[in-house]
Amino acid sequence: MSLAPATDRDLAASLRHGIAGVVALPEDPDYQRIMPWNAAVPVAPCAAVFAASAHDVAATVRVAASHGLTVAVQATGHGAVPIGAESILVHTGALNGCVVDSRNRTAWVGAGATWQHVLDAVTPLGLAPACGSAPGVGVVGFLIGGGIGPLVRSIGLSSDYVRAFELVTGSGEMLRVTPEQHGDLFWGLRGSKSTLGIVTAVEIELLPITEFYGGALYFDGSDAAAVLRAWQRWCVGLPESVSTSIALLQLPELPDVPSPLAGRFTVAVRYVALGSAFEGARLLAPMREVTEPVIDAVTVLPYAAIGAVHADPPNPTPAHENHALLRELAPEAVEALLAVAGPDAGSMQTVVELRMLGGVLAQPAQHRSAFCHRGAAFALTTIGALVPPIADLVPANAAAIIDALAPWSTGGQLPNFAASSDPERLARCYDEDTLYWLAALAERYDPAGVLRVGQVARYPM
Numbered sequence: 001m002s003l004a005p006a007t008d009r010d011l012a013a014s015l016r017h018g019i020a021g022v023v024a025l026p027e028d029p030d031y032q033r034i035m036p037w038n039a040a041v042p043v044a045p046c047a048a049v050f051a052a053s054a055h056d057v058a059a060t061v062r063v064a065a066s067h068g069l070t071v072a073v074q075a076t077g078h079g080a081v082p083i084g085a086e087s088i089l090v091h092t093g094a095l096n097g098c099v100v101d102s103r104n105r106t107a108w109v110g111a112g113a114t115w116q117h118v119l120d121a122v123t124p125l126g127l128a129p130a131c132g133s134a135p136g137v138g139v140v141g142f143l144i145g146g147g148i149g150p151l152v153r154s155i156g157l158s159s160d161y162v163r164a165f166e167l168v169t170g171s172g173e174m175l176r177v178t179p180e181q182h183g184d185l186f187w188g189l190r191g192s193k194s195t196l197g198i199v200t201a202v203e204i205e206l207l208p209i210t211e212f213y214g215g216a217l218y219f220d221g222s223d224a225a226a227v228l229r230a231w232q233r234w235c236v237g238l239p240e241s242v243s244t245s246i247a248l249l250q251l252p253e254l255p256d257v258p259s260p261l262a263g264r265f266t267v268a269v270r271y272v273a274l275g276s277a278f279e280g281a282r283l284l285a286p287m288r289e290v291t292e293p294v295i296d297a298v299t300v301l302p303y304a305a306i307g308a309v310h311a312d313p314p315n316p317t318p319a320h321e322n323h324a325l326l327r328e329l330a331p332e333a334v335e336a337l338l339a340v341a342g343p344d345a346g347s348m349q350t351v352v353e354l355r356m357l358g359g360v361l362a363q364p365a366q367h368r369s370a371f372c373h374r375g376a377a378f379a380l381t382t383i384g385a386l387v388p389p390i391a392d393l394v395p396a397n398a399a400a401i402i403d404a405l406a407p408w409s410t411g412g413q414l415p416n417f418a419a420s421s422d423p424e425r426l427a428r429c430y431d432e433d434t435l436y437w438l439a440a441l442a443e444r445y446d447p448a449g450v451l452r453v454g455q456v457a458r459y460p461m
């Protein structure tokens with residue numbers, strides 16, 4: 001739907017009347033600030049509201065409802081999905097506060113904060129958030145998708161560390177959500193992405209972790225088969241104190257890519273071990289012995305350096321992702337992966353990653369949540385750059401890689417990976433009961449469907 005100019009002006013006037021933050025229409029210079037981290041995704045709402053408070057978010061929801069529009073939300077755009085002119089976009093970037101209660105080991109975190117904001121605030125106090133691989137990712141977007149961090153096998157799902165949410169519902173109500181208050185929403189918000197409202201802040205538990213033994217071993221592409229086969233065998237015996245992933249990399253020649261890794265095929269074995277460095281090194285030894293790495297960047301690191309484990313790109317990238325969960329990684333699965341994504345396969349993906357799951361993730365959490373698939377053994381993700389001359393070929397190539405591993409797939413997916421508003425893809429994130437209850441909760445808290453846009457779960461009627 002495209003609004004007539006007069007309607008645009010009416011809308012802007014209604015928004016500016018009750019909102020303290022900046023309101024921008026497409027022709028305003030501030031509108032450019034909504035450009036998402038994933039630069040391949042068209043984000044083109046009829047107006048952008050740069051919220052200065054939770055009240056601004058609630059006011060936006062009410063104005064949208066009165067104009068027959070929907071409201072989408074974005075912090076960084078790492079998980080952007082297409083947004084069109086039938087939506088107003090709430091940009092939460094200015095709500096980036098982080099207030100730490102070190103005695104109770106908790107932090108109150110605004111909806112626009114990234115994990116870097118939290119790391120900066122808590123690591124000097126000897127505390128650690130259950131963050132993801134990339135410090136530039138938004139805390140709330142990550143947590144409402146469950147959150148699989150680089151320590152996932154040792155500490156479990158990141159959203160299990162949420163104590164409370166502050167929420168604006170589709171009716172414009174402002175609620176505090178805890179296990180005791182609005183327990184139905186507390187269950188649903190941990191896993192359902194944007195289905196149940198706009199989170200304006202979150203309270204999280206912090207961990208007493210100051211350092212870890214970890215980083216990554218980078219191997220030459222010619223060793224890919226030996227390294228991947230060894231990684232598969234090595235994973236079988238790993239204890240919960242260790243988390244690991246492996247990535248087949250074809251990194252571009254860019255200034256921030258180290259020269260031994262730029263413009264060639266390499267393999268990264270990412271590793272994080274809690275406990276003594278001696279034990280961490282002992283457990284990693286079989287991977288170090290496979291062959292000489294081109295870079296050995298595994299050492300004792302302060303928790304503040306957790307982003308070094310995956311070394312994800314901080315700058316906006318036109319990315320295409322695909323994703324599947326595997327119930328096991330059989331030796332045959334490794335051969336299948338090498339055939340489609342190994343150094344001789346002509347893969348067009350920048351990254352093909354396998355994350356080992358299990359450990360604490362697979363154990364029941366204190367509070368049940370809408371996050372499903374705790375029992376999956378590995379997560380497979382492809383990331384390709386949608387740049388010429390391969391842009392048109394990357395999605396089909398990614399699908400071929402996912403298809404090749406189909407015999408080992410659970411059929412499920414994680415809400416945080418390969419962001420999409422496709423109902424069929426979203427349905428794969430949940431079991432039937434969870435999907436039903438999420439849709440029922442959405443109906444109850446957002447009867448007019450003001451927030452029914454973007455990555456929201458829908459029950460097929």
Ligand SMILES: Cc1cc2nc3c(=O)[nH]c(=O)nc-3n(C[C@H](O)[C@H](O)[C@H](O)COP(=O)(O)OP(=O)(O)OC[C@H]3O[C@@H](n4cnc5c(N)ncnc54)[C@H](O)[C@@H]3O)c2cc1C
Pocket residue numbers: 036072073074075076077078079080081092111132133134136137138139140141142144145146147148149150193194197198199200312313416417419454455
């Ligand atoms: C480089 C990179 C590394 C990543 N690493 C990991 C990882 O290690 N583990 C993992 O689990 N995931 C990871 N992800 C996925 C990431 O967690 C999701 O894409 C997450 O949704 C990003 O949140 P964001 O706020 O940064 O992005 P945005 O694009 O701003 O938001 C993403 C989604 O969250 C919703 N959302 C954002 N803020 C709110 C809010 N306040 N209220 C309600 N809905 C909101 C948006 O509507 C959108 O659907 C990674 C992604 C990238 C690109």
